[in-house]
Amino acid sequence: MELRQLRYFVRVVEMGSMSRAAIDLGVVQSALSQQISRLEGELSTRLLQRSAKGVTPTEAGLAFFREAQLSLRHAEQASRVAQQARLSGSVTVGLAPTTASVLGLPLMQAMNERYPDVRLHMVESLSGHLSTMLNARQLDLAVLFDTHPARRWSVTPLLEEKLFLIQSARHPARELPARTRLAQLKGLPLILPSGPHGLRSTLDAAFARARFKPTLASEIDSLAMLMDAVDAGLGCTLQPWAAIGRFADAAERFRMSEIGDAQARRLNSLCSLSDDELSPAALAVRVVLAGLARELVRTGRWAGAKLSHHDS
Numbered sequence: 001m002e003l004r005q006l007r008y009f010v011r012v013v014e015m016g017s018m019s020r021a022a023i024d025l026g027v028v029q030s031a032l033s034q035q036i037s038r039l040e041g042e043l044s045t046r047l048l049q050r051s052a053k054g055v056t057p058t059e060a061g062l063a064f065f066r067e068a069q070l071s072l073r074h075a076e077q078a079s080r081v082a083q084q085a086r087l088s089g090s091v092t093v094g095l096a097p098t099t100a101s102v103l104g105l106p107l108m109q110a111m112n113e114r115y116p117d118v119r120l121h122m123v124e125s126l127s128g129h130l131s132t133m134l135n136a137r138q139l140d141l142a143v144l145f146d147t148h149p150a151r152r153w154s155v156t157p158l159l160e161e162k163l164f165l166i167q168s169a170r171h172p173a174r175e176l177p178a179r180t181r182l183a184q185l186k187g188l189p190l191i192l193p194s195g196p197h198g199l200r201s202t203l204d205a206a207f208a209r210a211r212f213k214p215t216l217a218s219e220i221d222s223l224a225m226l227m228d229a230v231d232a233g234l235g236c237t238l239q240p241w242a243a244i245g246r247f248a249d250a251a252e253r254f255r256m257s258e259i260g261d262a263q264a265r266r267l268n269s270l271c272s273l274s275d276d277e278l279s280p281a282a283l284a285v286r287v288v289l290a291g292l293a294r295e296l297v298r299t300g301r302w303a304g305a306k307l308s309h310h311d312s
Helices: 003-015 020-024 031-045 059-084 097-114 126-133 200-210 223-231 280-298
Strands: 048-051 054-057 087-094 118-124 142-147 153-164 164-168 188-194 214-221 237-239 254-259 265-272 305-307
Touching: 003 020, 003 054, 003 059, 020 031, 020 214, 031 164, 048 223, 087 097, 087 126, 087 280, 097 118, 097 223, 097 280, 118 280, 126 142, 126 265, 142 153, 142 200, 142 280, 153 280, 164 223, 188 200, 188 223, 200 237, 200 265, 223 237, 265 280, 280 305
Parallel strands: 087 118, 087 142, 188 214
Antiparallel strands: 048 054, 142 265, 153 265, 153 305, 164 237, 164 254
8 A cells, every 4th residue: 555545545535536636636547546446456345436426435435534634644744754854964074185086076966965954064185184183073074095093983994096107298207108116116206295194104105115215306285286296297196096086188188107016005994983973964974975985986987996895
């Protein structure tokens, strides 16, 4: 038995006519009649007495009519309560610039569609700053790299990103093969973020394992400024694909070569305050963000990324 059937039946009884009820409900009369017949079949009893003058409820139909009206009122009340109690509040989300270029807008669009009363406060900053903010409870959740979680953080591995050597197409430092090993970067001027941030920590560990000492052209803690410097030919950089995500003409502007060293990968983890500290709205944002990240990877919109084996 469906609410639709109850609604149809009540309207037929109220209007005393199958044809008038069909017009009022905006359905064809044959479909309405079929639903009423199906309802009578489910109840194994006749609910309506049909005649040339219209329809009237049988004794069973009249009893059912009263209960159906009550059920519809309860359903409408339940719908109102659900709408009035829908999630609201403010949630602060931290994303590194590379992550924001891929995930930021889809997250805002998804939250606007699913939870329009939840207000997002989006913070874009380097992961070292985001980690500090999360520890200070200035963020509810953040996507971080190379995490050393505080004791009460909730940490979920999301995905792993390949790293690429990226150089200017207009001012190339050298011809790039499809894959490059760290040891082959000897003498190549590199522009990297500074030490406290997740990507640099990942790179320094990879450099150490490869016994490679990089040639630093400069350290820049701004993705936009760093990529502008690479574009101008001031050096190359090592970044995930997401670093060029905001460039509509990335294919013409940059040349890329995948870093082949197995350890040269960046792990993205979804970190939040502990569950008992998160509001229902923040818990909802965490679920939406994790689902979006998986969808972007699976559909190929997050290039160079694969789902973490913890989250496949």
